[in-house]
Amino acid sequence: xxxxxxxxxxxxxxxxxxxxxxxxxxxxxxxxxxxxxxxxxxxxxxxxxxxxxxxxxxxxxxxxxxxxxxxxxxxxxxxxxxx
Amino acid sequence: xxxxxxxxxxxxxxxxxxxxxxxxxxxxxxxxxxxxxxxxxxxxxxxxxxxxxxxxxxxxxxxxxxxxxxxxxxxxxxxxxxx
Numbered sequence: 503x504x505x506x507x508x509x510x511x512x513x514x515x516x517x518x519x520x521x522x523x524x525x526x527x528x529x530x531x532x533x534x535x536x537x538x539x540x541x542x543x544x545x546x547x548x549x550x551x552x553x554x555x556x557x558x559x560x561x562x563x564x565x566x567x568x569x570x571x572x573x574x575x576x577x578x579x580x581x582x583x584x585x
Numbered sequence: 586x587x588x589x590x591x592x593x594x595x596x597x598x599x600x601x602x603x604x605x606x607x608x609x610x611x612x613x614x615x616x617x618x619x620x621x622x623x624x625x626x627x628x629x630x631x632x633x634x635x636x637x638x639x640x641x642x643x644x645x646x647x648x649x650x651x652x653x654x655x656x657x658x659x660x661x662x663x664x665x666x667x668x
Binding site: 535542 | 593632643
């Protein structure tokens with residue numbers, strides 16, 4: 503069994519209104535040292551497979567086909583063996 | 586300058602309809618070894634401050650006050666010194 507921790511972020515050139523809103527709210531709360539905020543998605547996937555190479559390939563395919571939009575988003579992931 | 590990478594996930598006992606939907610879609614795409622999916626948020630914050638202890642404290646406070654809902658969500662973060 504593997505746990506994949508997938509991070510999906512907007513590419514640097516893509517506008518991020520959610521991040522800007524969070525930045526504004528943090529400034530209003532007094533965190534004025536905040537320079538920039540980028541909002542993204544975090545997805546944890548538990549996969550019933552013990553072969554790390556195969557799992558790595560599968561997660562890559564999942565990200566490309568469904569989880570991330572490769573035109574505007576980048577993704578990265580970490581694999582962890584569990585149980 | 587520090588970069589904080591914040592992960593926010595729903596607590597294990599909280600229902601996650603978004604995760605279930607992603608799991609269903611992955612199964613439909615043929616990834617039948619997927620056992621469970623949990624969806625969360627990923628936020629990158631750039632902070633203009635060089636003191637890691639102070640930044641750590643600030644990010645903790647940001648999570649607690651704004652970014653996460655402590656009733657139903659857990660959070661974690663990593664700090665990285667940049668530039």
